[in-house]
Amino acid sequence: MSDAPQEHADRLPAATAVPTSTPTSTPTSTPTSTPTSTPTNPPVPYEDGHWRRMHPTTPAIKGWKVLVAVVAVAGYQVSDNIDDVSGLMHGRWLLAFVGVLVVVALVGFGYSALAWRATRFQVTDDAVHLHTGVLSRQQRQARLDRLQAVDVVQPLLARLVGLSELKLELAGGNGSAFSLAYLRDDDATALRAELLALAAGLHRDAGPATAGAVATTGPSSSTTVALDEATSAGDGLLGAPGAPQVASPTSTPAHAPALPAFADAPERPVYELPMPRLLLATLRSGASVFVVLAITASAAIAVAARDIGAAFVMIPMLLGLVGFVWSRINQGASFRAAISPDGIRLRHGLTEARTQTVPPGRVQAISLGQGPWWRGPDWWRVEMNVAGYAHADKQQDDTVLHPVASRDEAMAAVWLVLPDLGVPDPQATLDAAMHGRDDDGGFTPAPRRARWVDPIGWRRHGVLVTDRALITRSGRIFRRVEVVPHERTQSIGAEQGPLQRRLGIASFVLHSTPGPVRPSVAHLDQAVVAALLDEQAERARTARASAGPEQWMTRREVP
Amino acid sequence: MSEPFDPTDVTWNHVSPRLAHARWTGIALVWGVVVACLVVVAVATGAAWVWVPAALVAAFAVWSAWITGRQVRALMYAERADDLLIRRGIMFRQLVVVPYGRMQYVDVTAGPVARRFGIASVQLHTASPATTATIDGLPPEEAARLRDRLASRGEARLAGL
Known part of the structure; x- marks a missing residue:
């Protein structure tokens, strides 16, 4: 605590070392040179990135979590013997209880405040730097061209006070996401626009020489041109009224007009999930069938055992199922998808609102799934693999492209990821993938002899290779379609068991980044698999060579 | 061409047969100890039936050693x-x-x-x-x-x- 102000002062420019004197250090007045990313160097004015802080009320919001967690644990502990506890809830004991709560709250808020002090981040032209940690300090740097997705998350409490968390997803596995919590809603959106624009390969227009002229027209007009070119939406961009500046005690409003900002990219809505459909679809899912079964079973047990207590054995299972149904509804509520030059933008969530932005070329694979209960209305659940969203240990809430898609919306979802499927009639092809069997739509089906190893589903097994992607189709009762763009193929494999070998069939596996989609087709003719192995490696190679660059806006400039 | 596991234009490199020796050592270390314990128990108690699991474990170890040899030869x-x-x-x-x-x-x-x-x-x-x-x-x-x-x-x- 004591050394923090000093350390902070180290990072300010020598000339303007005192935070309160920042009005003199606006970019217009100090045309400084190149980006510096080392934290020990004095920060340069905004166009090269300066150190920013989270919103000062962050500790107040994060501190509550500690208190709630402690109370929840305590509540869980005492819930067994309520009688004993109620005897203690008066006089001195109550005082002690309140005292402990206050201490916990103080510790929680105090720690959060320290953490807030220690947290600062900086955005340069090609990287984000984040410094965190109270006891053990951590400095992380993320290259913007490796950015996989940007999420704006608003947990319930933060949402009430107009704050949000900005999450930068990177492909480093668990814990690789950068979490910037909490920022004002406007700041978070503006920062997202800025990060995406930089990640796309656009630049803040400011070279050293032109730094003085940055103020308003330069960057925003270049942004407008590039974005227009990419969308051909013709909307144009407004010249960024709100600058992406984090309100912090050290900054003053004098910064705002001078900061070059990227406006949020224009977006076009593609589909929206009506709430009634989500509720109906969740009711029709396997989980609710199990809920009904569980209730019936527990009632039957209770009746048979003539003891109402016997019914409670099913309670944990029931709770689990209810939790699952709730999370489906909570996450799928008001699900909307839009397309923008920054990529796919998904908005969803009932209590916790989440806005995801997945830039072009970041979706590694998609799958469409349909259980038997969704057959009638022809609903599909569309999921995707994005390298940054790989959390193996938790319930996936960010890899859903559409929770309950109608047939047309499912096709639209595929179109979002792959505007060009590489076939003359994408609708017919997808239709064949979703509903067809045998060689409908040009699919290569499993041979008839595969019925010995898969008597029910063998007619659905099939694969289709288009110019742009590989489409697999499987499952008769639980239908499944997977689409993998050729340039996103990681590695490929073939497997063959003894029975398959006798029948001359083999399974084809395509390895994608971690996520809900694991593309594979079982029981194809082994000659087909051999050809696939041979050609797919080649196709993936050529597709990668011609694929767009990581910085998706630089496409035109790269030969 | 119809054989997916044997592309035509490929010359396979086999791994060193010493891998089999290394894996056999592993098998011997694990299962050998188990068999030894069972044999000791059998000798100490003099109960004839204890030889049955000992023999089974030994047979399993031999079988897995044989499989391992084949697996190593198939790894390329x-x-x-x-x-x-x-x-x-x-x-x-x-x-x-x-x-x-x-x-x-x-x-x-x-x-x-x-x-x-x-x-x-x-x-x-x-x-x-x-x-x-x-x-x-x-x-x-x-x-x-x-x-x-x-x-x-x-x-x-x-x-x-």
Whole structure:
């Protein structure tokens, strides 16, 4: 605590070392040179990135979590013997209880405040730097061209006070996401626009020489041109009224007009999930069938055992199922998808609102799934693999492209990821993938002899290779379609068991980044698999060579 | 051409037979101890039936040693111009094709037993955890050569995700 102000002062420019004197250090007045990313160097004015802080009320919001967690644990502990506890809830004991709560709250808020002090981040032209940690300090740097997705998350409490968390997803596995919590809603959106624009390969227009002229027209007009070119939406961009500046005690409003900002990219809505459909679809899912079964079973047990207590054995299972149904509804509520030059933008969530932005070329694979209960209305659940969203240990809430898609919306979802499927009639092809069997739509089906190893589903097994992607189709009762763009193929494999070998069939596996989609087709003719192995490696190679660059806006400039 | 596990234009490299020795050592260490314990118990108690599990465990160890020998002979790899092929298994066969450009990093590992037999493992990692591209049983110099070769080829064909 004591050394923090000093350390902070180290990072300010020598000339303007005192935070309160920042009005003199606006970019217009100090045309400084190149980006510096080392934290020990004095920060340069905004166009090269300066150190920013989270919103000062962050500790107040994060501190509550500690208190709630402690109370929840305590509540869980005492819930067994309520009688004993109620005897203690008066006089001195109550005082002690309140005292402990206050201490916990103080510790929680105090720690959060320290953490807030220690947290600062900086955005340069090609990287984000984040410094965190109270006891053990951590400095992380993320290259913007490796950015996989940007999420704006608003947990319930933060949402009430107009704050949000900005999450930068990177492909480093668990814990690789950068979490910037909490920022004002406007700041978070503006920062997202800025990060995406930089990640796309656009630049803040400011070279050293032109730094003085940055103020308003330069960057925003270049942004407008590039974005227009990419969308051909013709909307144009407004010249960024709100600058992406984090309100912090050290900054003053004098910064705002001078900061070059990227406006949020224009977006076009593609589909929206009506709430009634989500509720109906969740009711029709396997989980609710199990809920009904569980209730019936527990009632039957209770009746048979003539003891109402016997019914409670099913309670944990029931709770689990209810939790699952709730999370489906909570996450799928008001699900909307839009397309923008920054990529796919998904908005969803009932209590916790989440806005995801997945830039072009970041979706590694998609799958469409349909259980038997969704057959009638022809609903599909569309999921995707994005390298940054790989959390193996938790319930996936960010890899859903559409929770309950109608047939047309499912096709639209595929179109979002792959505007060009590489076939003359994408609708017919997808239709064949979703509903067809045998060689409908040009699919290569499993041979008839595969019925010995898969008597029910063998007619659905099939694969289709288009110019742009590989489409697999499987499952008769639980239908499944997977689409993998050729340039996103990681590695490929073939497997063959003894029975398959006798029948001359083999399974084809395509390895994608971690996520809900694991593309594979079982029981194809082994000659087909051999050809696939041979050609797919080649196709993936050529597709990668011609694929767009990581910085998706630089496409035109790269030969 | 109809054989997916034997592409026509490929010459397979077999791994070192010393891998079988290393694995046999492992089997002997684990199952040998179990068998020894059972034999000691059988001799000490004089109960005839204790010999039955001892014999069963010994038979299982011999069987797995035999399988291991076959598996090691079936484990092979091939470097093509743009990708690495790894093939394994006889009953349940597997073939993995890993493009060099998809490689994220290479691991070379050698445990105490492997070092004793002068072999090492090379594992390729792509962005997909499903890629099981491990080549066990390479002589250290071959492992080092393969590692460098893979690294340089990966660099030449570098791509993002």
